[in-house]
Amino acid sequence: MTAGTPLVDIEGLSVRFGADGPAVVHDVDLVVHPGECVALVGESGSGKSVTARSLINLAGPGARTTSRRLLIGGEDASRFDAARWRRLRGTFAGLVMQDALTSLDPLRTIGQEVAEVVVHHRLPVGRRRIGELVADTLARVGVPEPEVRARQYAHQLSGGLRQRALIASAIAGQPRLIIADEPTTALDATVQAQVIAVLKDRVREGAGLLLISHDLAVVAGIADRVHVMRAGRVVDAGPTAEVLARPRHPYTRQLIAAVPSPQARGSRLASARIAPDDAGGPIRILREPLPARPAVSDEVVLEARGLTKTYRHRGGRNATFTALEDVSFSIRAGEVVGLVGESGSGKSTCAKIVLGLLEPDRGSVRLLGEPWSGLSERARRPRRAKLQYIPQDALSSFDPRYRVKDIVGENLPGLDAAAGARRIGTLLEQVGLAPALAERHPRSLSGGQRQRVAIARALAAEPALVVCDEPVSALDVSIQAQVVDLIAELQAKLGTALLFISHDLGLVRHMADRLIVLKDGRIVEAGDAIGVFDAPAHTYTRSLIASLPAPLLAGPASPHPIGTRL
Template identity: 45%
Template sequence: MRAAIELQGLRIDFGAARVVDDVSLTVERGECVAIVGESGAGKTLTARALLGLTPEGARVHVDRLVVDGTDVARLSERGWRAVRGARIGLVSQDALVSLDPLQRVGSEIAEPLRIHRIATGRAALRERVGQLLQRVWMPEPERRARQYPHELSGGLRQRALIASALAADPAVLVADEPTTALDATVQARILRLLRDIVDAGTAVVFISHDFAAVRRVADRVLVMRDGVVLESGPVADVLDAPQHEYTRQLIAATVHEPRPAPTTSAPPLLLAAGLTRTFGDIDAVRTASFEVTEGRTLGIVGESGSGKTTLARMLIGIETPDAGTLSWAGERRVQFVHQNPLGAFDPRWTIGRSLREALAAGGVPRSRRAERVTELLAEVDLDPSLAARRPIALSGGQRQRAAIARALAAEPEVLVLDEPVSALDPSVRERVLRLLRRLQEQRRLTMVFVSHDLDVVGAVADDVLVMQDGVIVEQGSVSQVFADPRHPFTRELLEASRPVSP
């Protein structure tokens, strides 16, 4: 029985720079092979080469590339169009971007059926689309087929994208970071779905930087760095007994020890009572009551739509509660750190100009601003020369640290951080978390940390709120709530985020 994918000697160059060097892999039917590594490792370029989708300007050479028995190594773009979808499908990370915003979900899924002449006629197409949505466990498939992508949650959009990729029944599915931005419970469902697809006989190439996800879905794993495969083998062998030092570093960065419980008590800095915020007929937050203790970190966890970001926005005054009260102990300077620093910075300004603007707003004299920019960048472990760059010229980790530096410019006593590390690679994420812990100790900061990653919250937070459908269903110290969860939803979240034993 032939393999679904045979790749030998893949090399990709941009100008004089080789970004993928001599990568080879084989994927059997009914097998999932994961490719892991940090940003810039070459894993996505490798995956895209399997579909003939490398970027303009890339020079691609391959000794051998066979997809479902077809030699595709020398195919023209016209030849690739007949292969994509029919023999190999793609599931991207950002379903909202990948799905056509002007097409209903049903029409999007029907498109490859029409292109490859698998079903014709309105009735046949509708029936096949319904079957595909049922295959990916889409709730209310008939209603979802009539909706547009923006009307679906992140998890439902990802299911629709998987259904579209499976429409022509390809032998191979390439899943490029398909669960990175999803909540723990939604991620667990998508990973179960992918594993079901593998077990039904499809070959899956799974691109990820999440080792817990790799454990759940993959049979074998390749570890890449700087375009080279450093280590490969069965998942249990590589992740439980890594041979390469880089693999050991990546795995160590994903393991967080729970933060020890504070040994001293502190007064509450903020008291919230009965906070409610409604948008139309939707209660985003309902009767939320809690306190934030001075010098400690409060974690807020929950799925998308649970109300955690709305609650954080009320704490910083961006949203005004419809009911309830927020009482600070005296005047407090509160700053916000966004999830997406690339969108939060003015793309036309250098990092230095953005920092100077924040310092000006904080009342720092003009004569001191250049010096303070250098000091702030050093404080967040960035080279002062980066002040001359625009946000797009920085890596994700550098941008997030620059965003933290901008928040610190106003000398805040409270930092509210909304998913500040969710899009970062493991080792970069660990550096940012260490930075936040150091800054908290040095500046005696109080922090509110919004996240869907319970492992990260367990590492940085002292106390935690668990939110579901706008309601705080459980709260207390992290050690207490995580060790002995009382609410069924908290138990579900913890179970979904727990690594799977091989």
């Protein structure tokens, strides 16, 4: 490469699978220079990941790639053989995947993962210096005690540390191009900010970054230029500030309008539309209101008192870890309670205890006024239907042998076949799915459809409380808006209480009546959600809110009128 040569320079890239398969990427142009970040955004299935992976010949089995120009590092990549592509990966280009736990080899230490590129490509480092290189690389991405972490395995690290270790393995060979595919999805706000800071540092050092993300706020904070993809085509492109502030394509406008914001509370996210001012004034977002919610009842649906849970570290005689300590809260009928905190704060442990899947060491849980914790499952079973769960990964919560009708029908005992089929059809329609999907297997559905099936399953039991554990964190912004609207509409209609667990503080602000903030297993702040967001009292709560990416459109330049119909 010569100075000023783009790292990536492609024109007319198209990708199809199979000899006669339809193109999944159509005529894409893309240029990435050293020292800049270019983002690809769009909904699931838009072609973002296939486009990015085509740059290192990893589009997938059966992929057929054509282009008018395909220059990687100034060389004609259309002439590369398999050996040349292997030499390029890790040295010229490093890939950061979304899920570090599944991307890192569970049988190898973090140090071995980071050192792989050096060993595989026989880089001139020297065997004795490999350990120093690993420690230095881990330290560069903000991993504390790098020599200790290098001897550990992926499952022994937190989500944020695993993601940083994955970035370290991608940059250990000093690649000039980093391809990051959804590197911050499912991370809490503070860890997300740390991971983005690591990537920004590499860009400042002169590396090129191709970022694939459905989080427009993250893109706004790091990308120099953005390409918006839909159905395999780039429909909008340009400098990030320009595209996000003045979106030209209707699809780009829809993506931006669907992002939760303080002004969106009480309205349907999926109904949002950007209405440009005829006189060239500021952009306005128009939204339809959600149905009116009934007043929150004084009836307490769930009461937790003094919950404490301690785990013993593996291999340690007296080493313990306190996941929860003296946690108390209550949820009233029709109330939405948000539970937030960074990774390791105790959210998941709290949810498991509430669901009766884990027993506390101390404390108690009462459901509908009667004891819930400390009972056998046989004793809990008659009331189990009153407490339901919407998981983060719906597919993994389904029996792979079941069809949609079997999954939803799990919560409809005692109905004959005809009545059960009618009820399942009604529930599917209620969550916006065609009754004909009852015969399908979940693996043949999209992520948004699977999440709707999980909601239908939960509602089938007519529960008093639903625990929503990161229910939309893996969905793109447009599908997320649809699912969030669905949960909000059904909650308003049915009056079901929700315990809404999420790392997305903007989403929690949109949904919750009350907010509980966990840190290191303890409640550090609780109260009215809007009051906590507007005037956080605890230092940790303030740091969480400060970690949020800046809103895409905010302030007087974007009034966001709520309840205005198009």
